[in-house]
Amino acid sequence: MILESKEKVVVLGAGIGGLSAGYFLAKTGKYEVTVLEKAPVIGGLCASFEYNDFTLDYGAHKIYSVIPGVLDEVRRLMADRLLTLPKKHRLFLRGHLVDYPLKLGNLAGVLGLTVFSRLGIGYGVELARGFVLRLPPRTYQDYMIQRFGRPAYELVFEPLADKVWGDPASLHPEMARARVPASGGMEVILKLLGLKKETAETSAEFFYYPRAGFGDLPAAMKEYIEGAGGRVLLDCDVIELIQVDGKIAAVKGAVAGADVEFGMDYLVSSIPLPILGRLVFGEREKAFTNAVEDLQYRHLVLVYVFANRSLALEDQWIFFPEREFLFSRVFEQKQMNPELGPADRTALCCDFTCDEDSWQWKATDEELAQRTITGLVEAGFIEAGEVTGYLVKRTRNFYPRYDLEYVEKMRKVSSQLQQVKNLLLTGRIGMYNYNNSDHCVDMGRFIANNLARGDQPVDIWNALEKRVADYKIVD
Ligand SMILES: Cc1cc2nc3c(=O)[nH]c(=O)nc-3n(C[C@H](O)[C@H](O)[C@H](O)COP(=O)(O)OP(=O)(O)OC[C@H]3O[C@@H](n4cnc5c(N)ncnc54)[C@H](O)[C@@H]3O)c2cc1C
Incomplete structure (x- = not known):
């Protein structure tokens, strides 16, 4: 042979x-x-890495895919090393936790009638414009306004995009397409009203996570x-x-x-x-x-905060679009698997991106940690006295910026x-x-x-x- x-x-x-x-x-x-x-x-x-009795990831990572066969491949490779978890994540807006993807019913209570009506009118205007004349979106900003209306764009998507990628008016619409799967105004509205369900293509109901990190x-x-x-x-x-x-x-x-x-x-x-x-x-x-x-790229910064409490969140991760918070997302490692840390302590990983010349990149680890801890206390997730330490990790040029x-x-x-x-x-x-x-x-x-x-x-x-x-x- x-x-x-x-x-x-x-x-x-x-x-x-x-x-x-x-x-x-x-x-x-x-x-x-x-x-x-x-x-x-x-x-x-x-x-994943070991630190302070925890197994930690570089921010919130889930295994999920809508590409045919990819999850089958991962299941075959990992077999019983995988956990299946129901996804729990929300958005922190005006001091409240709201569902994400957004739902109008949920937003109404949080925003009050005036802001809520403005959102509704904004959708209506864009929907009507869609029937008459709509040019293809030239930027991320155009894309999001066409789908959600200007008021919702200004409330949620503009500040979040600005935090993650910088000025959304100079971003390619592809950046929005890759992240926002809903196809058209009517579909968005039906979903917001709860008349059409998110599908596996637009929002993960469950995901896989390796038991060991x-x-x-x-x-x-x-x-x-x-x-x-x-x-x-x-x-x-x-x-x-x-x-x-x-x-x-x-x-x-x-x-x-x-x-x-x-x-x-x-x-x-x-x-x-x-x-x-x-x-x-x-x-x-x-x-x-x-x-x-x-x-163009953006740098990634992860600020881990360790606290003397068993768990701080009810979600695996929470998005923070508002500018007064330094971070764009908070992730609790033990929500993935409680065995990844000690029973009586928790670790929150707060991620954000920035440019080389930004004050965030130039700030000391201690300054970033202090701001992060203040934000977490303000959001009501931990008390200042519970904090036992922090760790800052920085990676240059990790986010491609289109x-x-x-x-x-x-x-x-x-x-x-x-x-x-x-x-x-x-x-x-x-x-x-x-x-x-x-x-x-x-x-x-x-x-x-x-x-x-x-x-x-x-x-x-x-x-x-x-x-x-x-x-x-x-x-
Ligand atoms: C906060 C955050 C949350 C995320 N959430 C998710 C999620 O929920 N689900 C998900 O699937 N993905 C998620 N991702 C994305 C995921 O992390 C990336 O898609 C993935 O890590 C990209 O892998 P990569 O191999 O392309 O790049 P990298 O992970 O950067 O790997 C590149 C490797 O090349 C090595 N290298 C660099 N230069 C050299 C050299 N000269 N010679 C040899 N080696 C070199 C580096 O050391 C590194 O090991 C998230 C990312 C972040 C930052």
Whole structure:
């Protein structure tokens, strides 16, 4: 019997994007997979870590998907390592917790008759405009006003979007489409009135969560890759991509300080585009450098507050659109699984995004913690005297920010990188796609299945770019 030798694939980055690609490639049985990770741990933003007797995630992470087959894949991989949880999340508005997606009945009590009527009139005006003349939305702002009316936009969506992405008038409508699945004015109104139900496509009623913390999902992928004869190497510094005849033939680097070189047939990258660009082009490709440096991102900040009480919330997470609160969302780790922390204490993770030049990014950890604690006390979730400590984590450039020209910019970036014939991109940062982990799973599956079928990387890349444009983030 002649054994067919496997083709070699190197994957850069062991976040959920890189590991999903490695997992599905290994699963085809056709590839020898090597995943190279810069950090000493796997998982990227989908990792969990131990701190202060807690297992903590990097903000609220649920496993949910409307992409056919993705949840089946996760269930097959994780089996009894998964919990199934009913989703409990709300919005904190004017001192009250209201249902999210919004419901008029619920809003009426909170906002009072005057504001509530203004919302109703706003919907009506936009609905009527829709029947007469409506231009396609040019910005996030246009998109949201057309669907919800200006008063609701100004009350909820504008401040929340401003907190998460900055000025919504300079945001591409795609940013709204990916997050707001309701299709038209009438549908929104019917849902608000409770006459039409949210569906699995627009709001998750349940979700999966790994019993041992979200990081157990990337851990299960790593186990599979290694079980299939592949490698996941940590502490790896990629120094050079050796190119021969328009292809990357090998990667040179150092793993835990020792020099290494891996030959390959294909390279799949989930690392930031500017870093990949420098490895591929050095300083020689100005068009690429200009385009890639023009892509906008937001930094992520997570402030964990530890308190002497068993639980602080009734929800898994709560959105905070109002500007007086520093954070955009509060997440309670023990709502996912009470065993992830001590019985008599809790950990709240408050997340927000900001720019390099913002006061938030420049503020000290202590200032951010103080503001966060004040907000949590004001919201009535904890008392100041219960706080036992805090932890601040910062990640640069994690949120792709789709500005009005991002499609053009990405086209330039892709066309330059596609000069490399055996390269593929995946993941949120690697592909500059504002997405969730289920989308990263789908990207990995798509790449592996099409490569194994014999498709050329450039064709897979182009098809994947079209596919990711339809991804939706379901809250
Ligand atoms: C607050 C918050 C809430 C979220 N909620 C959800 C949710 O509910 N459900 C959900 O599914 N998703 C959620 N997400 C999104 C999810 O975290 C991302 O989709 C996912 O982490 C993206 O994975 P990635 O592999 O593309 O990127 P990353 O996680 O950033 O991984 C990239 C990896 O590449 C490594 N790397 C970087 N440079 C190099 C280099 N030069 N060489 C080698 N390795 C390198 C990094 O160290 C990292 O490990 C949430 C994200 C945030 C921030």
